[in-house]
Amino acid sequence: MNRPLPTAEQVRSTMTAELADSEANGRRATVTNVEKQLGVTHATFYRNYPDLIEWFKAQLVTRRQKAVTEKDTTKREDDLARLRRENTDLRKQVRIYAEAIRQLTLDKAALEDKIQSLARITSLDERRRRQTADLGTKPFTS
Numbered sequence: 001m002n003r004p005l006p007t008a009e010q011v012r013s014t015m016t017a018e019l020a021d022s023e024a025n026g027r028r029a030t031v032t033n034v035e036k037q038l039g040v041t042h043a044t045f046y047r048n049y050p051d052l053i054e055w056f057k058a059q060l061v062t063r064r065q066k067a068v069t070e071k072d073t074t075k076r077e078d079d080l081a082r083l084r085r086e087n088t089d090l091r092k093q094v095r096i097y098a099e100a101i102r103q104l105t106l107d108k109a110a111l112e113d114k115i116q117s118l119a120r121i122t123s124l125d126e127r128r129r130r131q132t133a134d135l136g137t138k139p140f141t142s
Contacts, residue, residue, distance in 0.1 A: 006038050011049050014038055015056045019063070029060060 006014075014037050022029035031053055035045045046053065116123060 011052050019059055
């Protein structure tokens with residue numbers, strides 16, 4: 001004797017339950033699991049419920065796309081946060097290096113002045129300042 005086939009409503013509710021269970025348990029929902037729950041063979045199921053199978057597969061595709069989109073969004077947010085931290089760190093390093101360059105420039109100028117004074121070399125600017133101070137006039141500017 002043939003068993004009566006489940007109604008379309010029973011199949012849809014079983015499919016919905018399979019989707020919910022698989023999402024809750026972190027496993028993949030399959031048509032095979034729905035067939036087992038309903039006690040229907042594969043060929044019979046595909047022959048009698050092609051529209052519901054297409055609906056089920058569309059739900060799976062939508063769910064996968066949603067998961068991928070959420071994953072991409074999370075990854076983008078993580079990447080953005082990482083890049084902001086790196087940007088902040090690099091800006092700090094640039095400020096440190098700029099200060100080091102400024103200090104080295106001042107040290108170089110001081111050392112050049114010491115060398116020139118020890119070698120008794122007078123720079124033109126210094127000589128002009130002394131001459132104007134001695135004469136009490138304005139320095140020559142071009």
